[in-house]
Amino acid sequence: MSVQERKERERADRERLIVATARELAEQQGWDAVTTRRLAERIEYSQPVLYSHFRGKREIIGAVALEGAAELAASLRAATGAERDPRGRVTALARAYLVFAARNPAVYDAIFQLDGGLAFARKDTPEPLQDAFAALLESLGEVSGDGVHPALFTEVFWASLHGLATLARSGRLPPGDAEARTELLVDRLAVL
Amino acid sequence: MSVQERKERERADRERLIVATARELAEQQGWDAVTTRRLAERIEYSQPVLYSHFRGKREIIGAVALEGAAELAASLRAATGAERDPRGRVTALARAYLVFAARNPAVYDAIFQLDGGLAFARKDTPEPLQDAFAALLESLGEVSGDGVHPALFTEVFWASLHGLATLARSGRLPPGDAEARTELLVDRLAVL
DNA sequence: CTCCGAACCCTAGCACCGCTAGACAAGCGA
DNA sequence: TCGCTTGTCTAGCGGTGCTAGGGTTCGGAG
Numbered sequence: 268m269s270v271q272e273r274k275e276r277e278r279a280d281r282e283r284l285i286v287a288t289a290r291e292l293a294e295q296q297g298w299d300a301v302t303t304r305r306l307a308e309r310i311e312y313s314q315p316v317l318y319s320h321f322r323g324k325r326e327i328i329g330a331v332a333l334e335g336a337a338e339l340a341a342s343l344r345a346a347t348g349a350e351r352d353p354r355g356r357v358t359a360l361a362r363a364y365l366v367f368a369a370r371n372p373a374v375y376d377a378i379f380q381l382d383g384g385l386a387f388a389r390k391d392t393p394e395p396l397q398d399a400f401a402a403l404l405e406s407l408g409e410v411s412g413d414g415v416h417p418a419l420f421t422e423v424f425w426a427s428l429h430g431l432a433t434l435a436r437s438g439r440l441p442p443g444d445a446e447a448r449t450e451l452l453v454d455r456l457a458v459l
Numbered sequence: 460m461s462v463q464e465r466k467e468r469e470r471a472d473r474e475r476l477i478v479a480t481a482r483e484l485a486e487q488q489g490w491d492a493v494t495t496r497r498l499a500e501r502i503e504y505s506q507p508v509l510y511s512h513f514r515g516k517r518e519i520i521g522a523v524a525l526e527g528a529a530e531l532a533a534s535l536r537a538a539t540g541a542e543r544d545p546r547g548r549v550t551a552l553a554r555a556y557l558v559f560a561a562r563n564p565a566v567y568d569a570i571f572q573l574d575g576g577l578a579f580a581r582k583d584t585p586e587p588l589q590d591a592f593a594a595l596l597e598s599l600g601e602v603s604g605d606g607v608h609p610a611l612f613t614e615v616f617w618a619s620l621h622g623l624a625t626l627a628r629s630g631r632l633p634p635g636d637a638e639a640r641t642e643l644l645v646d647r648l649a650v651l
Numbered sequence: 652c653t654c655c656g657a658a659c660c661c662t663a664g665c666a667c668c669g670c671t672a673g674a675c676a677a678g679c680g681a
Numbered sequence: 682t683c684g685c686t687t688g689t690c691t692a693g694c695g696g697t698g699c700t701a702g703g704g705t706t707c708g709g710a711g
Contacts (some may be wrong), residue, residue: 274658303698313661315700324698341568347497378565379631380572387631422632423647430622431615439571439579440614448615451607455615455648466687495669505690507671515670 285331293373307417329383335374336395356406368432412458486566521575527566528587532594548598560624604650
């Protein structure tokens with residue numbers, strides 16, 4: 268049995284290597300540069316090996332997305348955990364979200380822009396994605412205001428952050444006023 | 460001179476045909492299906508003809524984006540023009556924006572998601588893009604609230620709409636509550 | 652220790668992509 | 682009518698995601 272266990276371990280290691288390499292390559296040179304050939308070369312295996320772990324490029328993007336979603340959730344909780352009042356938590360949450368998007372553009376795209384073959388907003392949604400939404404809900408639910416469903420409020424707040432993040436990064440919003448936009452969004456949306 | 464004029468007219472006609480065909484194909488089967496080969500086949504010319512009109516695929520996307528931006532601006536103005544009070548105008552604007560995004564997903568992507576080689580938020584931004592932002596500003600500026608710069612408020616409101624539009628269309632937001640989300644956004648962001 | 656069989660990986664290739672060089676034909680002006 | 686410019690097409694480059702099929706390696710039985 269020991270042999271089989273070793274092989275399974277090696278397989279799992281290699282799978283992690285693929286995902287980490289894809290992520291690294293995507294952050295360095297963009298997702299367009301993540302081709303199966305380049306990826307295979309970087310992990311020092313041939314292309315078909317990738318297909319013994321994933322159905323295709325889409326699934327690799329999905330794997331990066333799940334890893335990234337877990338990190339995003341952790342990052343949001345770390346940022347809000349240090350804050351005492353609801354307002355501080357919401358502001359910290361918004362900033363942390365936008366910082367994550369700006370610092371990990373490729374991962375952010377994998378989660379929220381590209382097609383990684385993942386199900387969203389459903390029962391069979393992968394746990395890391397549900398947990399990332401839960402992390403948002405934890406801080407936003409307390410400022411959703413009377414008569415407004417916390418989940419609905421979280422969706423709207425999240426969508427607004429997503430819009431700011433994506434439009435800013437593609438150069439469609441002027442670069443200077445990012446902080447002012449965040450403040451305005453928090454002031455208007457959150458009921459304190 | 461008449462001959463040259465005729466040739467120029469035919470060239471312009473063909474260029475319009477390329478843009479219209481690219482748009483049509485993108486709306487029918489998505490931008491991934493808009494390849495230079497397919498596009499050339501549909502306009503009944505060979506591939507190199509495309510490159511005598513546009514530098515490459517990116518510029519074709521840009522051309523569709525400019526055409527779409529003009530339509531979006533017109534659509535927004537048509538929707539707000541019939542409303543008497545500021546609140547009605549803002550609500551109508553938000554609905555019209557989201558309807559445009561939902562009905563013309565490929566064109567919306569060309570404008571706001573894909574790289575069409577266009578400059579945004581700058582002095583040399585193409586006129587249709589500036590005008591689309593102006594159309595937003597016209598209705599949103601009057602509800603930005605005291606002490607808040609209308610352009611900044613417009614950016615935030617627009618980003619929120621963009622987030623709702625893109626997340627909803629990619630299935631990342633539950634499909635049912637679209638109207639409730641729009642109402643919540645307008646209620647909270649606009650100062651009436 | 653030998654040898655068989657299975658698991659694994661690689662080479663080679665498919666159809667497609669964006670883009671372009673160079674041959675060729677059509678149609679203008681002289 | 683003829684030469685030349687203008688315009689278009691054929692063919693091909695290097696790249697893409699993905700896969701069929703052959704070969705090598707290696708574990709385990711005798």
